[in-house]
Amino acid sequence: MASDQSTNQRLAAIREQMTLLADFVDPAGMQERLSTLEDEMGATGFWDAPDHAAKVSAEHTRTQRRLEAFTKLQADAEDLEGLAELAEEDAEIAAELEGAIASVEARLGEAEEARLFTGDYDAGDALVTVNAGAGGTDAQDWAEMVLRMEMRWADSRGFKTELLEASPGEEAGIKSATFRVSGDNAYGLYSAEKGVHRLVRLSPFDSANRRQTSFAGVEVAPVVEEAGDIQIDDDDLQVDTYRASGAGGQHVNKTDSAVRITHRPSGIVVQCQNERSQSANRATAMAMLRSKLIERQEAERQAEIAKARGETLDVNFGSQIRSYVLHPYTMVKDHRTDFEVGNAGGVLDGDLDGFVRSWLESNAKSRA
Known part of the structure; x- marks a missing residue:
């Protein structure tokens, strides 16, 4: 029972963290930005200015990677609820649930780290x-x-x-x-x-x-x-x-x-x-x-x-x-x-x- 309680607490914490992270990441805004960048990349003469084109392309790749990572994390976090129900009756699934929760928690920690960067240049190279x-x-x-x-x-x-x-x-x-x-x-x-x-x-x-x-x-x-x-x-x-x-x-x-x-x-x-x-x-x-x-x-x-x-x-x-x-x-x-x-x-x-x-x-x- 104590183990079930611990699992429920971890799942509740994950739900709360995902809500906060979604507000910070703004997936809808990221998707809108991707569409804008794709329109610009598809415009005639886009590659005539290679330096600018390279920066736009790099931003598109970076934004797409971040959105895909968040979407995958969100889907995996949502799957935990169903996995938890199955784990109550199957020991093998219980072991799988523990690994899945640990994976989501670790990736949440990495994603939340981005919230700590507030400087103008923090996102770039060094x-x-x-x-x-x-x-x-x-x-x-x-x-x-x-x-x-x-x-x-x-x-x-x-x-x-x-x-x-x-x-x-x-x-x-x-x-x-x-x-x-x-x-x-x-x-x-x-x-x-x-x-x-x-x-x-x-x-x-x-x-x-x-x-x-x-x-x-x-x-x-x-x-x-x-x-x-x-x-x-x-x-x-x-x-x-x-x-x-x-x-x-x-x-x-x-x-x-x-x-x-x-x-x-x-x-x-x-x-x-x-x-x-x-x-x-x-x-x-x-x-x-x-x-x-x-x-x-x-x-x-x-x-x-x-x-x-x-x-x-x-x-x-x-x-x-x-x-x-x-x-x-x-x-x-x-x-x-x-x-x-x-x-x-x-x-x-x-x-x-x-x-x-x-x-x-x-x-x-x-x-x-």
């Missing part, structure tokens, strides 16, 4: 840059560990990643690296990773095996195809070319094809070495610069909003967000939300969902 901080060789090794962690997390969520640049350290690890992550809400999710990541461990680079504290910074910028209000003057740019080295180049150490661009007014530096030509690397680097300038502009806007509310908001990348302790005990703790886990190895292998979800919920509440 540029993620990892920089070694204080700590010498240990910090450069730690930066490479953070890069691996962030990219493995992207893989676990089914995102596409592309390493754009990686500058190797003198002895080990990396000085910096930038990758692009593509997928629904990539920027909104990776915004949770902005800041300084602190590592405490026994140094593998210290002959005395002493405990060492190292730091790595993570910067995240939205990938924005249109410049909007961002104006970049060529006179403000210092463009350097160099020979690609380390990860990223298919024709490494053959030509000076890698490009580094310094934006003098802001001090922002971007570089790209993974493309096949210097001109392609420059185009990618300029897109990276535009994204980082937009991110800075957005951070300044949020700071102004917070100031108007009488609040303080740290818009710098220098704030320490998370500590990873590997000695004398193992623990990873997020200092913004107090979320922590003891399985540091799992976190370093890319299990970041708990940290990100807790930050998203906390951030959504503070914005509200």
Whole structure:
């Protein structure tokens, strides 16, 4: 009986969640938007403007995928009621019901996550840059560990990643690296990773095996195809070319094809070495610069909003967000939300969902 009561409670919770989700998703509105996009795609001369056509096509694919996912989830949630009635008299169906409920609950959790994204760029792709901080060789090794962690997390969520640049350290690890992550809400999710990541461990680079504290910074910028209000003057740019080295180049150490661009007014530096030509690397680097300038502009806007509310908001990348302790005990703790886990190895292998979800919920509440 207790089990039946538990099942009924879970089914009631699912019904309530589906009602809230339907209001948020607005399937009728999505269908209307799909029809509008399809009319535009079927118009004469649509492909004459390939850049615009590609964006419309991408929005159509994204909208259709979201609508199909919601429709399938809604149908599966509705089927649970009939399955529950059959399960009362059949043990095999009871086992099937448990799996079906768990599946719907998990997908509901993923769908509801989208409700936490409120920023203008949250739905789009992201540029993620990892920089070694204080700590010498240990910090450069730690930066490479953070890069691996962030990219493995992207893989676990089914995102596409592309390493754009990686500058190797003198002895080990990396000085910096930038990758692009593509997928629904990539920027909104990776915004949770902005800041300084602190590592405490026994140094593998210290002959005395002493405990060492190292730091790595993570910067995240939205990938924005249109410049909007961002104006970049060529006179403000210092463009350097160099020979690609380390990860990223298919024709490494053959030509000076890698490009580094310094934006003098802001001090922002971007570089790209993974493309096949210097001109392609420059185009990618300029897109990276535009994204980082937009991110800075957005951070300044949020700071102004917070100031108007009488609040303080740290818009710098220098704030320490998370500590990873590997000695004398193992623990990873997020200092913004107090979320922590003891399985540091799992976190370093890319299990970041708990940290990100807790930050998203906390951030959504503070914005509200």
